[in-house]
Amino acid sequence: MKKVHRIDVNTGLLPEVVQEDLRWSSPFDAARVAGSNRLVSHTPWQEEQLQAALIDWVILKDISFLVATSPELRGLLTWNRSDLLKALPTLTATIAEYTRVTLEERREEIKKLVTTARSKISISVDVWTSSNHLSFLGVVGYFADAQYQQRDILLAFRNLYGDYTGAAQAAVILQVLDSFEIAPQLHCFVGDNATNNDNELI
DSSP, rough: HHHHHHOOOOTTHHHHHHTTTTOSSSSSHTTTTTTTTOOOOOOOHHHHHHHHHHHHHHHHHHHOOOHHHHHHHHHHTTTTTGGGGSOOSSHHHHHHHHHHHHHHHHHHHHHHHHTTTOOOOOEEEEEOOOTSSSSSEEEEEEEEOOOOEEEEEEEEEEESSSOOOOHHHHHHHHHHHHHOOOOGEEEEOOOOSSSHHHHHHH
């Protein structure tokens, strides 16, 4: 450690930090120190990778935009790496824009998978009602991709405003089929035994 990384074996710190006053009350205070990028043993970081990881975390863990842009989180993520600050959003509107752009990029990736599928595409649909009484329609596609790998991919998860009638569901399904150019490869639909499922497909 001493020879390769120049770390002081007694303090565990790099030479640049050994002589400094380390009386910080928290990692967040340290992250705000102007020279907190002294730890030169870190490899360079790509802004886009950090932003993509942040958006994945926000979406998958249902993190509020206020938390995602909080000074505390920024301090934690840039602990001893103040050069990363410019890659992190400070406004909730920025997180919203990152999410929108990510959605469009991944939608195009899914469309490429679907249009190059080696098999017919089966579609399953189902409706969920949230605890605050909002109705959502999920549309999932099943197929073998260009490498003959089995895929089951969420194509849409849409809010059904008002009553979730068969007509309302059909409108969403048709839009999904059109946007992903699925119609020429469509195999079948799968749904539960709700009566409005018959209406949406007739």
